[in-house]
Amino acid sequence: MASSSTATASASSSADDTDRHHGLVPSPPPPTPSNHSLSNSFPSDADASFSRLLHQLLVPPALSQPSLPRRRSLIEPYPPVVPFDHAPESGLLLSAASDFGFFHLSGHGVDGDLAASALDESESLFCSHSISVNNMASVGFHNEDFDDGDGDSIDRSGRDRVLVLDASGNGEGEVLSSLPALREFGECLQKLGFAVVEMLSSMEEGFCGNPFQKEIYKPRCLLWVTSHGKDTNTARFGPQMAKSKCYPYVVGLQYEMRWWRKPYRAIGDSGELITITPVPDSILVTLGDIAQVWSNGKFKKVRSRPQPTSVPYDGGDDSSCISLTLLLTLQLDCIISPLMPSSEECSFDDDGGDNVGDNGRRKFHGFCLEEYAWRVYNERLPVKEPLLRYRI
Template sequence: MTSSTQNHHDHHATSAPPPTPSSTTIAATSPSTDLLSRLLHRLPPNLSTTPTLLRRRSSLTNTATTISPPLVPFTDLNSTLPATLSSISKLGYFQITNHPIPSQLAHSAESDSLFIFQLNHHKIHQHFPKNWPLGFDDDDDDDNDTLFLDSCCSTESTELSLTNLREFTREMEKIGLTVVEALLCAMGLQNPFVDDVTSVCSLMLLSEGSGEKMVGSGKLYPYVVGLHYQIRKGRWSLLSDSGPVYVEPQIDSILVTLGDIAQVWSNGKLNKVRGKPTQNMEEDNNTSNILMSLLVTLPLESTVSTLQLRSVTGKEGDKNHENRNDDDDELKEDSLFNSFSFEDYAWRVYHERVPRKDPLNRYHTLN
């Protein structure tokens, strides 16, 4: 599936001014996070993601308990998700096991990604020119370089062989779309992707850390669900709506994080993970730090709004809408969010990067 973002006009990459950042502190749930919040608030925005601060954040949360995310077997997705929906809704994440992606493919895709980042920056820019949000970004103040690829892992050059990364991205996308459908079905919500395949867009996010044991900081992008393959032992630092947490999925499982778009779609019933997870590698791990995350997201021209409940039908299934009354109170509820432009929101999230406050706050109907 080719990403719709390839058709986006280039003038957004250079001429569109970033929105004015907001300045409130992150919700504190412990003395350590309260201290972190005060530190972030006092620092200038351009220093907020420096390696020093990342190490400080790691040390502040070093004593946090590491938990195992809820298990959802991919082979039993449609029955397990409804049974664990209450827990997943509160946490904003879970892990998928028994999926069809072989471990060898994930390792091979990681090798392809590592090869990209071993090139000098000039070469990477040539192969992956910026066409927001796609392209290579090395302008961050921290030591993490970021590369956004479409679902085909397109490149401007035939010199790179990314066969494994492309196959891995396709397989991750299939799982991501299946997860979205199962999640919406479990919540009784209409799936906007069913009748319009152009309404979905997937991005592969690659991030490389230079000499740090933490990787995954840098540019952010809003998404419905994020899929993160657990190649080797290591834990992830997440910032969920309930506060910061460490999670450690099983090796060869897929960590699924629920994003801001999923929260709006669910009318606030799903808690989310803000931004993307940060991976904390084991201290004795000498391998390079590469983060590969598949983001199921939306085309730039989309409008984000709360989804309607599925109509109740008989044996004909959900496709039979002729007798559905759109004014039926059972299919409607007051939305907690105003509708908004995905492109404007994505631009803001991408450039603000550090989620000091919930970026969805401005769209709450009570505001």
């Protein structure tokens, strides 16, 4: 019985094969077990791998929010505190000058009460009519360049009010004589300014000699008195600083009052907005464009005068913030050029030539301070590097 069934199945299979071979549409031979296994597994595995590869290439990786880099609009450097009453650590002053362009000066001997009294007297200047019309002529420009026709002695460009006094005693003797604290405070800052230049000249890789001692350059000391409005500590501070007046200088000095707890704002060497955390009762020293040229580009500079961001007195809506900055600068007829070393002594070449010394070729052309000061003062902190046109 089993043999009969087997024979019947074989006959049926044979008949089916005959029909497939002789039918109208031929059929492919059945796959071998090995081919059948490959056709079911290998192509599908390859397709899956290829799909995964395409997915990795085409789909961006999902990043978690904390891992994304934060976009920072302000740079918050931490400059060193340089002692004045004793020798600083080796390399401390050089690092402050070359890496930051500013530093805090401690142990300077300027009394904090004197600084506060000078600020109080400065505030009265903005209500005084004893200053000649258009006080901005103190920087050396002509009165008609700034006269707006209202007879006001205060430069009211932007939101800040600015007064400039010649602390060297040229032209503002009567004004300062009626303000004893301000006069004494200005004299103290003058002495510190010259001492800082000597510090920068004495250290290794600093200025090539002190140009003031050699009487190559004639100094000027300007007291820059600014009344900052109540908008100083708002989000509009950046645009406000872009409208602030600026003037070329060697070093700037500003007493850091105890009540100024919030950071200063300033424009850095590359045009960035920087914040400077105050150190109470220290002197904030900034290096200016002239210092950068004298160092042949080794020192960084601060393009603007640092401005406080908090109202120091009662904090009321109508209060203002008075800041005092002494700018140690030069006479307008000076030619500014790098202080380059020679084989025997420092060469103070002010003719704009290419003086080559031990530190390599000069990086700046010589230029007239008056022309440069006019451009810097009127362009109001330009986006472009103001010294760019003088670089070699």
